[in-house]
Amino acid sequence: MKTYHSLSAIQKDIKEGKVNCTTLVQFYLKNISEKAHLNAFLEVYEEEALAAAQAIDQKIAQGKAGRLAGMVIGIKDVLCYANHEVNAASKILSTFQSQFTGTALQRLIDEDAIIIGRLNCDEFAMGSSNENSAYGPCLNELDNTRVPGGSSGGSAVAVQADLCLVSLGSDTGGSVRQPAAFCGIVGLKPTYSRISRWGLIAYASSFDTIGVFSKNIPDNALVLEIMAGADEHDSTVSKKPVPAYSSLLNFNKKAKVAYIKETIHSEGLNPEIKERTLATLEKLKQAGHEVEEVSFPYLDYILPTYYILTTAEASANLSRFDGVRYGHRSEATGDLESLYKKTRSEGFGEEVKRRIMLGTFVLSASYYDAYFTKAQKVRRLIKEKTEELLKDHDVLVMPTTPTVAFKLGEHSSNPLEMYLADLYTVQANVAGVPAISIPNGVDSQGLPIGLQIVGKAFDEATVFAFADYLMQNQLN
Amino acid sequence: MSLIHKEMKKVDHDTLKKMAHLSRLEFDQANGEKMINSMNEILDWVEKLNEIDTDAVAPLITMSEEVNQLREDVVKEELPHEKGLQNAPKRDSDYFRVPKVME
Numbered sequence: 001m002k003t004y005h006s007l008s009a010i011q012k013d014i015k016e017g018k019v020n021c022t023t024l025v026q027f028y029l030k031n032i033s034e035k036a037h038l039n040a041f042l043e044v045y046e047e048e049a050l051a052a053a054q055a056i057d058q059k060i061a062q063g064k065a066g067r068l069a070g071m072v073i074g075i076k077d078v079l080c081y082a083n084h085e086v087n088a089a090s091k092i093l094s095t096f097q098s099q100f101t102g103t104a105l106q107r108l109i110d111e112d113a114i115i116i117g118r119l120n121c122d123e124f125a126m127g128s129s130n131e132n133s134a135y136g137p138c139l140n141e142l143d144n145t146r147v148p149g150g151s152s153g154g155s156a157v158a159v160q161a162d163l164c165l166v167s168l169g170s171d172t173g174g175s176v177r178q179p180a181a182f183c184g185i186v187g188l189k190p191t192y193s194r195i196s197r198w199g200l201i202a203y204a205s206s207f208d209t210i211g212v213f214s215k216n217i218p219d220n221a222l223v224l225e226i227m228a229g230a231d232e233h234d235s236t237v238s239k240k241p242v243p244a245y246s247s248l249l250n251f252n253k254k255a256k257v258a259y260i261k262e263t264i265h266s267e268g269l270n271p272e273i274k275e276r277t278l279a280t281l282e283k284l285k286q287a288g289h290e291v292e293e294v295s296f297p298y299l300d301y302i303l304p305t306y307y308i309l310t311t312a313e314a315s316a317n318l319s320r321f322d323g324v325r326y327g328h329r330s331e332a333t334g335d336l337e338s339l340y341k342k343t344r345s346e347g348f349g350e351e352v353k354r355r356i357m358l359g360t361f362v363l364s365a366s367y368y369d370a371y372f373t374k375a376q377k378v379r380r381l382i383k384e385k386t387e388e389l390l391k392d393h394d395v396l397v398m399p400t401t402p403t404v405a406f407k408l409g410e411h412s413s414n415p416l417e418m419y420l421a422d423l424y425t426v427q428a429n430v431a432g433v434p435a436i437s438i439p440n441g442v443d444s445q446g447l448p449i450g451l452q453i454v455g456k457a458f459d460e461a462t463v464f465a466f467a468d469y470l471m472q473n474q475l476n
Numbered sequence: 477m478s479l480i481h482k483e484m485k486k487v488d489h490d491t492l493k494k495m496a497h498l499s500r501l502e503f504d505q506a507n508g509e510k511m512i513n514s515m516n517e518i519l520d521w522v523e524k525l526n527e528i529d530t531d532a533v534a535p536l537i538t539m540s541e542e543v544n545q546l547r548e549d550v551v552k553e554e555l556p557h558e559k560g561l562q563n564a565p566k567r568d569s570d571y572f573r574v575p576k577v578m579e
Contacts, residue, residue: 099559192539206539232547236540304522315499322500324572329565336575340500353501354514360499361487361515371522376535378525383536415514416521432539 001027003162005215007222010070010165014060021053021060021070021114028072028116032163039138040157042077043085044117052114059112066112067226071219074164076155077118078125079105079210080199088201089133090123092347093327102199103234104210104227105168111226116164120154123349124318125170125203127151128178128421131412132351139408140183142447146405149179149421152211156183159213166223167213172203173306174400174425176211177437181400181450184439186467188212188220189425191457192432193238195224196231202317204310205236207429217468220436221245224460240458248461251469255289257281258393262299263424268402272443277399280440280451283475284397294389294396298382299427303419305382306426308362308375314352315359321347354415379430386431390456395466398424400437400450424452434460438467440476451476487515 001023004010013019032044049072059065075081078088080098087093101109109115122132130138130153138153140146141161148157152169156179159167169176171189180187189211200210210227214220222245229242259281264274285291323329323343330342348356362371389396402423411417428435433454440451451470455463470476487495492512496503503511557570566573 096563099555099562193542235544238540238542239545240542298528301525301528304524307518308522308525319500323565324574326563327565334575336577337500339575341502344500345502348501350507353499354511354518356499356501357492357495357511358515358518360495361491361519364495364498367486371519373535374525374530375522376537377530377533378528380533380536381528381530416517 004165007068007071007165007219014070021056022050024070024072025049025053025114025116028162028164031161032117035141035161035163037139037144038141038157038161039136040120040154040161040163041074041117042087042089042120042135042154045084045115049114049116056112056114066110067222068108068111068113071166072114072116072164073108074117074119074155074158074167075105075115076121076152076167076169078121078170078201079118079168080201081105081115081118084118086118086201087134088124089121089135090347090349090352091134091328092321092344096327098199100199103196103231105199107226108223119152119158119167121169122151122153123352124201124314125151125172125175126314126351126355128174128418129406129408129411130154130179131408132349134349137408140405142184143405146407146447147182149182149401149405151175152213153179155213156180156185156187159183159185159215165214166219169211169213170200170203171209171211171429172207172310173429174422176213177400177425177435177450177452178421180213180437182405182448184442184448186214186217186220186436186438188224188436189428189434190224190228190460191238191434192429193236194228194434194458194460196234196237198231198233204313205317206313207306207310209429217464217471218246218249221249221464238458243461245461245464249465249468251465255284255395255466256393257284257289257291257395257397258294258389259291259397260296260299260389261293262296263398266299266402266423268420268423269399270403270443273399273402273404273449276440276449277397277451280470280476281397287473287475292393294393296385296389298378298385299423301378302382302426302430303423305375305378306422306430307358307419308371309379311355311359312363312372313359315356315363318348318352318356323347351415382427383431386427386433387457390433390454394455394462396454398452398454400424400452404443404445404447404449428454433457434463436463436467438471438476485516486519487512
């Protein structure tokens, strides 16, 4: 079977009888087993996926198939799927089986997407390289000595290596866009609250979003369109109507594009990425679009703001893992308090413990105002300044990452070095706005470079259309 | 004005012990030392925020602009008893089991 890179090509060939869901699933299963060394999947739902494929093939024959018939999807190990394990790549949730299916995932299944397995990631989505997984690192397919990025590393590699057509990840500070850039694919973080978080294991609730990996914009847009929207199980999800993104991809106007000078002139930016970004901006100018340099004075303050607020939220969210109701429980005997302490100390990895400790620190009475309240104030400044820039422009364009995919172990001994991998992605999460990473060529070693497009809150339609325009016209 | 003094290390052994207890975590000597160092390094780094004057800025405490729309409170069985207990590391027929709390 040939390798497909879009749902439209699959659905066309299904219609013409050249392929069916069963052969598609068999194809991906074969790839998964041949590329098992990448450690992308933590579990493969082989029999189930084949059974679902057969059922959907029948629905297709009867003309009753859903909009995603033919789409094979992998899901990050932080999404709840009824009667399936979900571990957040942590030992503390080993053997945990979800009792329900999250809203976003259920909506995809209802449109006949086939779920082929769950994907490796950093423990509780905390990391930028997938090296913090309790189940071992996931490898970048292009160079197995390099990381795929993180935290949704397995989800990125699954699409990169054709182990499924589309995958779901989650993005709290760049966890979809950064691995998408490192793997040379498309990765979307929608507006905060655009998709229900019911069934998404929480890391930092005021930042977390489900995100989508794909090889093209139309597939990504269709998946968001189906997942997004009101849900009675999430009181924070937006009730705004969901546009039909996949049919709004025609970008036929002169765009007003801004680029933030601090992102381009930032010290840590790899010169080849800088060059590719400037080249794209130049091509946009040549094509008649308005490209303006703007200043964003808070660039170096975004990551500190992010780490104070997310660790605080994580320390609260992760207090539920106590060994009483589910997950790992320490074998050590003792009283209830020592059961909690031993269970959590055995179950959580080092980075998760560090974030819980930092979060506890910044929320403690003596430091609350100096750190937590201070960061909430700076968050407002960052959000308002970002919105101001977006008021006068359709999109902001910048590099997705300061570097290309780095080597395994290169930053794992220094947390701060690792945190800087999210330098450009974290702004969209702190401000709550949508952003996408699309491929922007490769460096001299052949490693992928990502270009990030940031849009106004709830204006995914423009972000998608502009990204598709760039990809279709090879301006990226 | 900064409330924090740069020269002072924020996290020492006592602070680590206190935070670990509040976090319900334990660290041995070596890991405790490592944690102290990385926490201090990160806290020094985030103090960069003190360069920004925020005296006239209100903290941002919610990311949603939409007013809560409450749904009807309908009694439903969202999680049947047996399913609720299915992941328990230790249980009996009705309850989660924990070590004895009262003497």
